[in-house]
Amino acid sequence: MTSTKDQIEVSYDVSNEFFRLWLDERMHYTCAVWRDGDTLETAQENKSRILYDFAEVDKTKRVLDIGCGWGANLEYVAKRGAKAAHGVTLSTAQHEEIMARKLQGVKVWCMDYANFAPKEQGEELYDALISIEMIDHLCSPAQAQQGLAVQIYRAYFEKCATFVKPGDCFGFQAILRNRMPRNRKDLEDLRFTADVIFPGGLNPRLEELVTAVSPRWEIVELHTRREHYGKTTAEWLRRMKLHEKDIRATYGDQVFDDYDRYLSTCVRAFDAHWSSDVQMKLKRID
Ligand SMILES: C[S@@+](CC[C@H](N)C(=O)[O-])C[C@H]1O[C@@H](n2cnc3c(N)ncnc32)[C@H](O)[C@@H]1O
Numbered sequence: 001m002t003s004t005k006d007q008i009e010v011s012y013d014v015s016n017e018f019f020r021l022w023l024d025e026r027m028h029y030t031c032a033v034w035r036d037g038d039t040l041e042t043a044q045e046n047k048s049r050i051l052y053d054f055a056e057v058d059k060t061k062r063v064l065d066i067g068c069g070w071g072a073n074l075e076y077v078a079k080r081g082a083k084a085a086h087g088v089t090l091s092t093a094q095h096e097e098i099m100a101r102k103l104q105g106v107k108v109w110c111m112d113y114a115n116f117a118p119k120e121q122g123e124e125l126y127d128a129l130i131s132i133e134m135i136d137h138l139c140s141p142a143q144a145q146q147g148l149a150v151q152i153y154r155a156y157f158e159k160c161a162t163f164v165k166p167g168d169c170f171g172f173q174a175i176l177r178n179r180m181p182r183n184r185k186d187l188e189d190l191r192f193t194a195d196v197i198f199p200g201g202l203n204p205r206l207e208e209l210v211t212a213v214s215p216r217w218e219i220v221e222l223h224t225r226r227e228h229y230g231k232t233t234a235e236w237l238r239r240m241k242l243h244e245k246d247i248r249a250t251y252g253d254q255v256f257d258d259y260d261r262y263l264s265t266c267v268r269a270f271d272a273h274w275s276s277d278v279q280m281k282l283k284r285i286d
Contacts, residue, residue, distance in 0.1 A: 003138075003140075003199065004200060005090055007199040007200035008090040008091050008137065009091060010197075010199055011198050011201075012069075012091040012094055013094075014251065015251065016070070016094075016096070016097050017250075018250075018251055018255070021240065021243045021246070021247065022236050022239035022240035022242075022243065023236065023239075024040045024041045024044045025041060026041075026070075026071075026076075027070035027072050027097070028044040028069070028072040028073065028132075029070070029133075030047070030132045030133040031133070031175070031228055031229040031232050032044045032046065032232045033046040033050060034046070034228050034232075040232070040235045040239075043228075043231075043232070044072065045076065047132075047173070047279075048072070048073050048077070049080075051073070051130050051132065051171030051172075051173065052077060052080060052130070052171065053171075054169060054171035054172075054221065054282075055128035055130050055169045055170060055171035056128060056168075056169040057077060057080075057081070057082055057128045058081060058082075059081035060083055060127075061082055061083055061126075061127035061128050062082070062083050062084040062086070062123075062124065062126045062127050062128070063082045063085050063128045063129070064086050064087070064118075064126040064163050065077070065086070065087040065088075065130045065131065065132070066087075066088055066113045066129065066131040066160065066163075067088065067089060067131055067132065067134020067135075067137070068087025068088060068089050068098070069089060069091075069094055069132070070094050071087065071101060071106065073130060073132060074086075074087050074103065074106050074108070075103055075106070078104060078106050082105065082128075083127075084105055084107065085103075085107075086106070086107045086108065086123070086126070087106070087107075087108040087109070088108070088110075088111060088112075088113045088116050090110070090113075090137075092110055094110075095109075113156075113159070118163060125164060125165050126163050126164050126168070127164065127168055128164065128169055128170070128171075129160055129163060129164055129169075129171070129172075130170070130172075131160070131171075131172055131173070132173045133173055133175050133277075135172075135204060135209075136174060136198070136201050136202070136203050137200065137201045138152050138156055138201075139152045139201075139202050139204065140201070140202060141194065143202075149202075149205075149208050150208050150211050150212050153204060153212035154212040154214075156212075157212055157216050157217055158216055160217075161217065161284055164284060165284075166284060166286035167283065167284060168283075169220075169283050169284075170217060170282040170283075170284070171281065172282055173279045173280075174203070174204055174278055175203040175229070175275060175276075175277050176205065176206050176209075176224070176275060176277060177204065177205055177274070177275060178226075178273050178275060178276050179273060181272065181274055186265075186268070189265040190274065192261060193261075193262045193265050193266070196258060196262075197258065197259075197262045206276075206278055209280075213282060215285065216284060216285060217282040217283065217284060217285060218282065218283045218284075218285050219280055219282060220281040220282065220283050222281075223278070223279050223280075224276050224278050225276070225278065225279060226275070226276035226277060227270065228277065229266070229270045229275070229276070229277045230267060230271050233267050233270065234267045236263055237260070237263040237266075240259060240260070240263065241260070247259075
């Protein structure tokens with residue numbers, strides 16, 4: 001069971017205008033990769049560049065982005081060069097935003113990736129895959145407690161393999177759960193983030209992902225990005241606070257206070273090694 005559509009809409013359908021206030025201009029909602037002198041905008045582009053290269057995309061290739069958010073990465077792929085840049089999201093608001101952008105070569109479906117089959121949508125198989133921090137929605141805390149996490153992640157990697165052809169590559173990124181904090185306030189803040197902001201989801205452990213890619217994918221390259229996510233969430237928080245008055249007036253005190261608590265918790269989580277992030281280059285094994 002993934003996060004349900006209702007749960008996804010809690011996470012992503014507050015309002016596109018709300019997220020536009022504090023994400024970068026293209027609205028990436030995932031860890032950026034920072035080098036000296038980067039802005040959030042250029043750091044987000046670095047992330048997309050790495051995944052484009054991991055997936056071995058070029059202008060002759062058809063790319064599928066699984067869990068494509070507001071289309072920021074699809075926009076990068078379409079502009080840098082691809083024969084087609086297609087995406088799947090479970091959020092109605094994100095789907096509407098991508099449609100409104102009218103990006104050339106970009107097509108998106110609002111549906112569960114698990115029900116997506118290229119042929120049924122009138123599409124050929126893809127040549128490359130990208131999926132950025134979508135797997136964090138696939139296993140609930142209750143399922144992880146029952147020991148089902150690896151099985152659920154393996155089913156995802158198996159399904160992803162059906163979207164492409166032998167030898168194709170996959171630029172994959174996920175938030176990671178590393179260790180639990182020791183005091184009650186920190187535990188409550190993490191639980192709040194999971195229950196209120198991202199209901200139904202759970203960040204995987206790195207070892208679960210490394211186990212679950214097998215037998216369909218070879219890990220060709222792997223980088224953890226803990227400090228990069230700390231910097232990204234700190235910048236989101238800084239930008240959101242600049243709009244505190246507007247957000248309180250338009251969306252209410254609860255929305256501002258909840259997002260302030262969630263983003264502040266993220267900054268601490270990456271700093272204290274409770275959470276991290278991983279990018280992997282995967283190659284289909286046949
Ligand atoms: C954290 S957001 C990341 C969005 C985007 N990849 C980015 O980099 O900004 C997670 C995305 O996964 C999508 N998602 C979650 N579960 C899904 C599912 N079962 N099928 C399709 N999309 C899903 C959400 O709708 C959302 O777009």
